[in-house]
Amino acid sequence: MTFVKFNQAPAVKSFGGLVEDIFNHNGFSRFLKDDVHTNDFYGAYPPVNITENKEGYQVDLLVPGLAKEDFKINLENKVLTISAEKAAETKDENQKQLRREFSFRSFKRSFTLNEQVDAEKIQAKYENGILKLQLAKKEKVQDAAKAIVVE
Structure with missing residues (x-):
């Protein structure tokens, strides 16, 4: 019988800690560079x-x-x-695009x-x-x- 060992869950961070990680440790810029600005975004x-x-x-x-x-x-x-x-x-000049999530x-x-x-x-x-x-x-x-x- 094989047992699967699960790693202990990481410590929970406060919202402020998450924001600090994103903005101060290149998390946000890495997200933009790695995910949004690539040709593979949205597959x-x-x-x-x-x-x-x-x-x-x-x-x-x-x-x-x-x-x-x-x-x-x-x-x-x-x-x-x-x-x-x-x-x-084609765009209809009589309509204003309020939101566009797919293309x-x-x-x-x-x-x-x-x-x-x-x-x-x-x-x-x-x-x-x-x-x-x-x-x-x-x-x-x-x-x-x-x-x-x-x-």
């Missing part, structure tokens, strides 16, 4: 789930807010590339396929914000039974 790459069964593989990308026409899916030299680009929304970004993800994938049978479907790709496995061709005569 430049959509999350992906890949599953396998005996018929093939399923690749699911979480990409809400796009239309199926926004996607480009290419296969070249066993590299499957999935990308999307959405045109910027649409372009992305590009590539996956190297193994020899088992049948490139001719790849299918894609977009529904409910999830791009679903079915990658069928090649059928294993077995040699026909052959009787060998001993001479």
